[in-house]
Amino acid sequence: MRRVRPRQRAAVIAAGVTTLAAFTLISTSLSGLATATPAHSAPPVKAVPAVAGHQLVHAARNSLTTEQCLAKWHIACYTPTQYRQAYDLNPLYRAGVTGKGRTIVIVDSFGSPTIQHDLNVYSARFGMKSTHVDVVKWGKVPPFNPADSSHVSWAGETTLDVDMAHAVAPDAHIVLVETGVAETEGVTGLPEMMSAEKSLIDRGVGDVISQSFGATENTFPGFNTGDFSSIQNLRYAFKDAAKHGVTVLASSGDGGATDNNTKNSTTDYPYKVNSWPSSDPLVTSIGGTQLHLDDKGDRTAPDSVYNDQGASGGGQSHVFARPSYQDGVKQVVGDRRGTPDISMSAAMNGGAWVYSSYDPKAVGWNVYCGTSEASPLFSGxxxxxxxxxxxxxxxxxxxxxxxxxxxxxxxSTGIVDVKDGTNNSYAGVTGYTAVKGFDMATGVGTLDAARFVPSLANEKSTSGP
Known part of the structure; x- marks a missing residue:
């Protein structure tokens, strides 16, 4: 049985204990789009959550300050207020740039039955207005079962995804797609996700799609014989997105320069591998950094590579050749597609506060980490x-x-270089070091939003499709 592969880890804090668990997601009901039917349906698959040896514990009663987190649990915990300061988002908000009129699509297995309520609580806690989350149920989505660990795992991923997207783009509309088959290693679960994405794209729903999931390229059928058709046959949604001008993102993974080995759900390959869809040339791969912030969100040190209880995924694809847009960094990526492209916050020591109530035994505040956090942040x-x-x-x-x-x-481009740390993995695989310029630990680096957002908008508008 393969394990679920959402792209982040949850540091759930309670009773003075810090542990990690698999990422989870949130969900809500959708007005005009609810209960869509995929082109191909498959029976739900029971999957083991990607807990990677770490245990999910009960939630905290309230969110704490960074100083309090460091004193109590020896890790930094960050709020959306701190992210807004750290990424220089406040000047954009003052200018009325809040994501208004734009739609973010988030795709997760199973979803969360309490997503709207939880987002409302999260928003109120940090002085933000909430937003309506439209939920699309794609295929046979089973009723949420808090006794099913895979449901709980994905509900956590959903919650993180929605909260992070909202934290950056508070007025953007959010559409949450819940699929009825868990995304696991190899093809399982991905056909439902891709057909859902294509359907929304064809119907004009969504400007940017965030994917906090992935499967190791090596686990797809035919990989060992050089037959990559099982991956190629899933790319139709991304080709459709390119045709309709929709931006597609994916988390780069949390295994550093390696990733999950399907033979054993708790171990990674003992050599360098990469993961899809992050490795797809039509997908912007979002890696992870560690922020070093005070309680106000001001930096106490430059960002470094996320490498604690996981590491920012990155390296060469074994499926895709170097795309033309990476010709300028060919000395780093060689003749292969290299990931990530850019990075945002993902570290355990600097994790994100989220609120959830989908599990009646663990209602409250949790801290999450992993590149599952970074992708929705960048979607904003x-x-x-x-x-x-x-x-x-x-x-x-x-x-x-x-x-x-x-x-x-x-x-003034707003791209900020990251020059500290490595994405060496816990499997003992030597990864890549963050150096001056592009590297396969953080890509081009990270960003200053007040400069990057208008620069990206202007560059994309002047360069054309």
Whole structure:
């Protein structure tokens, strides 16, 4: 039995104990789009959550300050207020750039029955207005069962995804797609996700899609014989997104330079591998950093690579050749597609507060980490840039790498280099070091939103589709 592969870990804090668990997601009901039917349906698959040896514990009664978290649990815990300060988002909000008029699509297995309520509580706690979450149930989504660990795991991922997207783009509309088959290693669960995405794209729903899941390329049928058709046959949603100008994102993973080995749900391959859909040339791969912030959200040190209880996924794809937009970094990626493209917060020591009530035995505040946090954070950035541009940006790769090429001489691009840390994995696989310029630990680095958002909007608008 394969394990669920959402792309983040939850540091759920309670009773003075810090542990990690698999990422989870949230859900709610959708007005005009509810209960869509996929082109191909499959019976639900029971999957083991990706807890990677860490245990989910009960929630905390309330969120704490960073100083309190450090004193009590020896890790930093961050709020949306701190993220807004750290990523220089407040100047955009003051200018009316809040994601208004744009739609973020989040795709997760099973979803969460309490997503709207939980987002409302989360928003109120940090002084934000909430937003309505439309839920699309794709295929036979089973009733939520708090005794089913895979349901609980995915509900946590859902919650994180929705909260992080909302934290960055508070006025963006959110559509949550719940599928009835868990995404696991290999093809299982992905056909439902891809057919759901294509359906929404064809119906004009969504400007940016965030995917906090992935499967190791090596686990797809035919990989060992060089037959990549099982992956190629799933790319139709991304091709459709490119045709309709929809931006597609994916978390780069939490295994550093390696990832899950389907033979054993608690171990990774003992050599370098990569994961799809992050490795797809039509998908912007979002890696992870560690923020070092005080209680106000000001940096106490430059960002470093996420590498605690997991590590930012990155490296060369074994399926896809180097796309033309990476020709300028070919000395780093070689002749293969390299990931990630850009990175945002993902570290355990600097995890994100979220609120959840889907599990009646663990109602309250949790801290999550992993690149499942980074992808929805960046989806909010894209929504802001879409608003500035006045239209969808679509595939942002060429614009992103053009801005990166200019960034050394022009800091107004908003790209911020990350030059500290590695994504070495706990499987003993030596990864990549964050150095000056592009690297396969953090990609082009991270961002200053007040500069990056208008730069991306302008570059994409002037360079054309």
């Amino acid at each position: 950035i894209v929504a802001l840039a879409d608003q500035v541009a006045g239209h969808r940006l679509g595939d942002i790769h060429q614009a992103l790498y053009t801005l990166y090429a200019q960034s050394a001489q022009n800091p």
